[in-house]
């Protein structure tokens with residue numbers, strides 16, 4: 599089952615309540631929040647107080663992508679604000695296995711995020727305690743970038759690693775997930791799609807955009 603998750607850093611921040619209402623009606627499956635600290639990536643976005651406000655507008659899962667150094671410091675903060683899934687970067691200053699245990703300890707899905715150049719070997723001793731792997735398909739920090747073609751092979755390599763280990767984490771892809779890329783990332787094994795300016799936030803009618811995107815993904819999935 600392929601899921602679509604609006605990347606909320608791409609939304610109209612002056613109209614988030616209405617945007618979420620429209621996206622919910624259009625069939626969004628989860629909401630992806632890129633949390634940036636200006637240190638792990640050279641950008642800033644949103645914090646737990648905004649998340650707490652938005653939590654009241656939908657029951658769909660909130661997926662928190664911690665693009666920060668020392669993410670353990672923030673897991674409880676975002677869990678308390680209403681997160682359902684939290685991913686942390688294997689490249690950040692962190693004790694990765696302990697961070698994943700901490701996320702699961704709060705009853706949330708635990709994810710590992712990998713930058714494009716980071717090898718899958720970083721997952722070797724934590725794949726068994728990972729609920730999803732967020733493969734960055736652009737370099738992290740900004741929307742509107744270009745998909746890195748070698749990430750197609752990385753997705754299928756990860757699918758093979760998952761099968762070889764007899765585990766079942768979802769494969770999430772994040773960055774320039776366009777209508778051109780979607781059939782290919784699905785074919786290579788991705789199931790959770792982070793959708794930003796490339797495929798979703800391109801019109802004011804987000805309900806229609808989400809609904810059309812959902813149909814496109816369902817059709818692409820059937821063609822595999």
Ligand code: DX5
Pocket residue numbers: 605607608632736737738739740741742743772773774775792793794795796797
């Ligand atoms: C990049 C972010 C992505 C991005 C997706 O650092 O993690 O979520 O905003 O949006 P587009 O489709 O513009 O790449």
Ligand code: ZN
Pocket residue numbers: 630631632663772792
């Ligand atoms: Zn992200």
